[in-house]
Amino acid sequence: MSCTCFIVPADVLRKLAQDKKLSARIRDGAEHTAKVSTEVRKLRTQAAALTTMSNPMGIVPKALVKSPAITVYDCKQQQTLPGSPIAKPANSSDATARRTYKETRAVATFYKNVFKRNSIDDAGMTLMSSIHYGKNYDNAMWNGSQMLYGDGDNQLFIDFTFGNDVIGHELTHGVTQHSLQLGYSGDAGGLNESISDCFGSMFRQWQARQTVTSADWLIGADIIGPAAKKKGYTCLRDMANPAASHCLAPQPTNYSQLNPGTDPHYASGPPNLAFCAACKLVGGRSWETVGQIWYRGLTGFGPSPHMSMKDFAKRTRQLAAQMYNATVAAAVDKAWKQVGL
Amino acid sequence: MPKPTGDRLTIQRLGGLGGFSLPGSHIRSGGELALSQLSPADLKALDALFQRSAKSAAAVKPDGFTYRLTRTIGGAAKTVEVPEDQVPMAVRNAVKDTLD
Numbered sequence: 001m002s003c004t005c006f007i008v009p010a011d012v013l014r015k016l017a018q019d020k021k022l023s024a025r026i027r028d029g030a031e032h033t034a035k036v037s038t039e040v041r042k043l044r045t046q047a048a049a050l051t052t053m054s055n056p057m058g059i060v061p062k063a064l065v066k067s068p069a070i071t072v073y074d075c076k077q078q079q080t081l082p083g084s085p086i087a088k089p090a091n092s093s094d095a096t097a098r099r100t101y102k103e104t105r106a107v108a109t110f111y112k113n114v115f116k117r118n119s120i121d122d123a124g125m126t127l128m129s130s131i132h133y134g135k136n137y138d139n140a141m142w143n144g145s146q147m148l149y150g151d152g153d154n155q156l157f158i159d160f161t162f163g164n165d166v167i168g169h170e171l172t173h174g175v176t177q178h179s180l181q182l183g184y185s186g187d188a189g190g191l192n193e194s195i196s197d198c199f200g201s202m203f204r205q206w207q208a209r210q211t212v213t214s215a216d217w218l219i220g221a222d223i224i225g226p227a228a229k230k231k232g233y234t235c236l237r238d239m240a241n242p243a244a245s246h247c248l249a250p251q252p253t254n255y256s257q258l259n260p261g262t263d264p265h266y267a268s269g270p271p272n273l274a275f276c277a278a279c280k281l282v283g284g285r286s287w288e289t290v291g292q293i294w295y296r297g298l299t300g301f302g303p304s305p306h307m308s309m310k311d312f313a314k315r316t317r318q319l320a321a322q323m324y325n326a327t328v329a330a331a332v333d334k335a336w337k338q339v340g341l
Numbered sequence: 342m343p344k345p346t347g348d349r350l351t352i353q354r355l356g357g358l359g360g361f362s363l364p365g366s367h368i369r370s371g372g373e374l375a376l377s378q379l380s381p382a383d384l385k386a387l388d389a390l391f392q393r394s395a396k397s398a399a400a401v402k403p404d405g406f407t408y409r410l411t412r413t414i415g416g417a418a419k420t421v422e423v424p425e426d427q428v429p430m431a432v433r434n435a436v437k438d439t440l441d
Contacts, residue, residue, distance in 0.1 A: 079430070138370075138438055139357040141404035156368065156438055157359070166358065173403040184401055192403060220359070231440055233367065236359050248367050249360030264403075265360035 067112065068119035070104050072097050073130040075148070079137075082146065083130045096131045096161050100149065103167045104129060110168070110203050111175070114287050115295045120174035122299075127171065131161060140166050142173035155227040156248075163223040164207060169200030181303035186260065188306050190267025197268060198275045198294055201239060202287045212279040212286050224248070239276040242269035255309060255340035270339035271309055277338050281331035289328060293319045313341040348376040350387070353409040354436050355422075361406070361438070372435040376414070383429040387412065390423050408432070 074097065075083035086092050089101035104127050111117040119125045128146035137150025140160040147170045149160045160166050173196050176182055182192040197219050205215045220236030234246045242251035251269025252258060258267050275294060279286040297315045304311075313336040321329040354370035355362045361370040376384065391412060401407050406425040410432070411418050425433065 138359065139404065139406060141358065141402055143402045153438065156440065184403060228440060249363060250365040263356050263360065263363050265356060266363045
């Protein structure tokens, strides 16, 4: 099939395909391309599904590089992925491109130095990011294959790449996809989000060389826009106090407050608080002890897409005793009990 | 813009990294359109979304937005929840984010 590919969203292509003012050739081309776009979207979903299926079968990629390549694309305020490649993002005239490259490289170094992990798949997978996604887009996400970052509307949020914890959070969704493979609903969804917050926060603390007492434990503090700040909001979430009034999206603090069907960003409150509490009870730096327990719990046992919070709590309790000592185990136990798990 | 009163689409945007429109959230994200404002292609795309199951949360990507769409035709309303990448751009563009 010959196919003329347009870099435009699928719904625009569908409109073109039905525009009788256009020639039959152009309408056919638009219709074909819309179908291709739909299939590409399915391909991304399938990429995530392939990871889920292949890992338990022992099909694990071999590392070909010692550290991952970092690529950055410019969506130019459109929502078509991946956008235009930026040849040398480290030296780009675009500050967002430079920042994305630098912080993504730093997250890779964090995982390498602290957890001995080579990229998100532990096999040197290229870390691909698209910046300037959408117009005034108030979000950042992991789509199963890559990261994408919006510029924010400059009222509620500013450029999402300003948050190094945001970049760590999104990349950690990739790590989860290639390890525990948690789903995105129920307990597993809440755990999935919490793990991204835990490692995003740890990365922020690691960069600033903070201890558990000097860290602020905020998520998204560096992307809050002027209108939100004016109303007293200082972050998206606060791992030390999930219900705090200075959070744009306050969360529950106890597992008993969660209901079936709760969004993962709401359900992550209790496990976020448990992680923070365990770190504070143990002391020192979050990534040195409790972070190592959480990392082993995430990566050391193969996939468990439907894992409950109770089971993850049980796993980290056991790991704390196996990897460290009774004092650390007691701290982890106390932290989970504090949130009703 | 006046609130549409006839056949219409009410949009609520949920989730995302910022936990939009969740219980307790201070960010409200949504909008409303008269169905007459949408092109035939967008209406066809909407038809396809409403013919599927009421909820397809499994397809939502980590930190991706979910759209809760309520279509009211002749006074009868039906609601579906779909991932953002399945929502026509004209519908996405009708959404405004506001603070409590």
